[in-house]
Amino acid sequence: MTPSSRTHKETALYENKPGTGVxxxxxxxxxxxxxxxxxxxxxxxxxxxxxxxxxxxxxGDLEETDPDAEAA
Structure with a gap:
């Protein structure tokens, strides 16, 4: 796979074509x-x-959001 464009030096966009594995x-x-x-x-x-x-x-922190909530 080769990047089709770069939007950020750490990010690459890959095309979804057959055989690319994307x-x-x-x-x-x-x-x-x-x-x-x-x-x-x-x-x-x-x-x-x-x-x-x-x-x-x-x-996130469920207890911080709702102190009365119970985690599953």
């Missing part, structure tokens, strides 16, 4: 009150939470 990932990003970030492939539907294989990353 794949697409469709992720969602949610920022809650500027304190929590939830990112991942999860669709916000019932079937996605029970039937699909998804990935989710939560960044």
């Amino acid at each position: 794949r697409k990932v469709h992720h969602k990003l949610m920022v809650i009150d500027g304190r929590l970030v939830i990112a991942g492939s999860l669709n916000y539907t019932g079937p996605a939470t029970t039937l699909n294989d998804e990935n989710v990353v939560v960044l």
